[in-house]
Amino acid sequence: MHKIGVFVCWCGSNIAATVDVKAVAEAASKEPCVVYATDYQYMCSESGQNLIIDAIKEHNLTGVVICSCSPRMHETTFRKAAQKAGLNPYMVEIANIREQCSWIHKDMAEATAKAIVLARAAIAKVQLNKPLIAGESEVTKRCLVIGGGIAGIQTALDVAEAGFPVDIVEKKPTIGGKMAQLDKTFPTLDCAACILTPRMVEAGAHENITLHTYSEVEEVSGFVGNFTVKIRKKARKVKMDLCTGCGLCTEKCPMKKQPNEFNMGLDKRGAIYIPFAQAVPKVPVIDVEACLKFKTGKCGICSKVCTAGAIDYEQQDEIIEQKYGAIVLATGFDQIKPTKFGELGYSQYPDVVTSLEYERLMNAAGPTKGHLLRPSDGKPPKEIVFVQCVGSRGQSCRDKSYCSKVCCMYTAKHAILTKDHYPDTNIHVFYIDERTPGKNFDEFYRRAVEQYGVDYIKGQVGKVYEENGKLMVQGSDLLANEQITLAADMVVLAAAIEPDKTARSLGTMLTASMDTNDFFTEAHAKLRPVESPTAGVFLSGMCQGPKDIPETVSQAGAAAVKVIGLLTKDKLLGNPCVAHSDEMLCNGCSQCARVCPYGAITYVDKEFRVPGPKRVETRRVAVVNEAVCQGCGACTVTCPSTAMDLKGFSNRQIMSEVDAICK
Amino acid sequence: MVYSYYPGCTLKTKAKDLDMYARKSAEALGITLEEIPEWQCCGGVYPQAQDEIATKLSSVRTLNSAKEAGNDLVTVCSACHHVLKRVNDDMANNEYIRTRANNYMELEEPYAGETKVLHYLELLRDVVGFDELKKKVVNPLKGKKIAAYYGCLLLRPSGVMGLDDPEDPSIMEDFIKALGATPVVYPFRNECCGGYVTLQDQSLAQKKSNKVLGSAEAQGAEMVITACPLCMYNLKNNGTEHDLPVVYFTEILAEALGVK
Amino acid sequence: MQVNESSKEFKPCIVAFCCNWCSYAGADLAGSNRLSYPADVKIIRVPCSCRVNPLFILRAFQRGADGVILCGCHPGDCHYTTGNYYARRRMTMLFSMLDYLGIEKERTRVEWVSAAEGAKFAATMNDFISTVQSLGENRKLRDLRCKE
């Protein structure tokens, strides 16, 4: 016979304002096996936990039900408290009467009645709980970082410094990411390359870091502490170990008509190319789609000029397999191509550019060698109009619903830098709200206005069209309540940022959950911001949401700390809520093994005592590898003889909850 | 290929050319246009208010006739097309309007937006195909620089009209190319000519029409085509500062097909 | 009018099975955002939608539930990779059987709600409840012996 204690939390007024907690405790006390029921202001507080511990000891409780917030919040807290009192932690059940009751209902009688039903279901379930002991698994002391931008580099460096081996997988031929494309950074105006490239070199040279550039993750299996990952190393057609990075091949390549991705297609590169001068590794790659040798079989100039003999046209993709204890997602972002915003003329007029394109036009290593020249005719623009919030903060099908966060500040930066180099340029910025929360951010924006005389117009642009060789920018000036038309030489669109396209497929591979915008979701928005809900998967940088460089770097460091914390452990406690087969019922049909996504079920031949003259018979029965099973329960439903059941969520437990609710 | 055809009031009076050339060209392309019997005027503008039911009924009747005939419904006039497509969308997706309109109509089977409404241009693009059309051209309009004027009603709101990209359309330009002429793209091709406001404030209509024609002229257009009799009127009569010829798109189609 | 009012009075008993990773978290998010839906819904947490045995649903009906809804991760987003596909197939089978038995299949439903879709969770529940309300009490499957 169980002795069950029920503890009803007020959560201050969060629960108590809508649910009559005394009535819930009172009702619970009348349920079968309940020997103790009480309520308290904050069950999760130290004194609340002590109350539970004392009650377990005093009343010799064999099961505990806490009526409180979501189990996703404090289940672990209360299990630990039970354990302190000498009770098996899995003899604790939570009735969620906050998120799923008090917060969504207004009527006290109704909410209280529902809370009582939820408590009753938990009481019914806990009576069928069994003490569970979690198994242990080894931790592979190696970390995988997916994405080699500033976020990935920073996480990798921090983890590597702590002494753990790290692999960076980057799909582009070099690490560096988007930050390598930036000119200066706000609000300090230090040069992006000057602060990034030393980090890239450090990552490339670190004894604990292995770079897999021009590579992609193909397949992930396993679980926290024990992931197995297949990585496709795409054929560069250049031998990394022989190449000296002299760049002669890239100069001699005759196919110099390929749009240069690094410069946002504003100039051309060869079919064999190094993305930019500071690339790490500084080894070229052949774009086989463009290469004459691959298209026609002729040419081969790069091979002829390479004194190191590094060119290898026969090189094939290579698949490597590696085990990891932790995986960090640092897949970064892209800027949308605002082609759907036809009224802003991005597709029609070459001098309407995105801010990332403008960044390249300002950059000394960019297509114009740092001279601001407009793409159409190479002339310096005298009137420039910046348009904010293009594709951000919208609700129509072409918009992103979120604020891209960095655009206000980089636009102020573009304005200041332009005015600094070309004081006779006139700059107008159409803005909706100027968002500058950050250290020295608003001061920076005010400098643009007060010191540099940038014309900020509150309003949005309705149409951009060409007339007499000028880009006519028609928009509203809301403070003047006027519609204005400015004649510009260039228009720069602060197009929305979006998660990198590869994030979605990686999310699926890793079962890391994503929000509706394809940003990875964190385990808890406030308290676990760098962890994915999937154990062992961590988040770094823009893949989790829009953020600037300092935020990215801090988050990258935080993710590294979490990884280090995991890799320092030798063993991990597993989830004891795993499947279990009753070998007396199992008929060895193999159905369960077929649906198991982890291959956790194997079959053994086992001898059983049977009545009759034979006395023993050998039968084939299922055995669950508890270290591999993740506890989804697919096998339990498939099993035709109900031999398979799930610990912690057994058939009887769930049925008892159903019965309690439907009473 | 048989289609129900809704000409609309203006095509029977001031815009007979638009209608006549549409029919002749359709015949030349092997398309049968069956005029809806006893059709009524669509009202010219789409009544936007949720509680405007009676004003939508004439369109519902037309749509239901096409449904009963088992045909897709083709229109030529941009305004009729706009009204019919949007009312059809209401009947399919707006339960409030659907219920009330059907209460008035007392049909045997309630109408719920089953008819597919096509603009004549869509017929050319999606059914005939511009490549096929090109093959049927006997008098290619070589060397002619033609500017397509879309106006507002053909394209917006794009969610319902679904004719083309509302900001950077290409259907009429592709049509012009198929006839052998050179399309002229100009920024004001999807901006309003002034519409019905000409009755209330002619100066506004003049301003808008001149802007459109000026924009087309600046890009080197020698001729403007339109699908709307009201646009035609505004561009011709209110576009006072410019002397560009404006014709219906069906007229150059008939010319190219040699049935003018 | 009389009918309408009495159907409003009718408080159905609704069981919602929610997978721990997406839908249960989505329900929590609906709570955090204070998006209300009627108290008639009681949620049972399961690790994955594939843990839900069709028998649980029949049991709920037998014990007097008026509607049962199963919520899981969106196809392709299952925490266990493929669990929701199994759930979908099993429920398709169950629903066609219910249909065959003459039980209104509107009393059961499968919905995909992610951890980020608090609003969708609340909207789904509101919609499901009004559907069940319009169907009225479940009498056909209720085991009279279970009625107190």
Add this chain to the structure above:
Amino acid sequence: MSSVNNEREEILRMSGVDPTKCMKCGKCSGTCPAFDAMEYHPHQFVSMVNKGNIEPLKQSNAIWQCLSCFACMERCPRDVKPAKLIEAVRLTVIREQGMNHLESENVPCMLDPELPQQAIVSAFRKYSK
């Protein structure tokens, strides 16, 4: 006060517009081809209706000048549909007795022999009950 509120609610119901969705970016007014001919501009319709300040809009000439070209609707990033709001204000005016903006007896003097029937039909729809 309550009659003002009723009018606001009525306009919102007729138009199906939720003005609280507006983020005050001004794109509607930046795009409006009739901007200079209207004393109240599309974004003002949204904010004034939301505040219940409807009388000035009803008295304005702007409600007759809107071209119903739907540019504001198409380009609004928040899907607010200012054009529907303007039409609803116009309808509240002409639905009152004796408030038709265009009477049939005034039409003949406006007629231009070239004017298509469509223009007259449309004008009646827009300006009269």
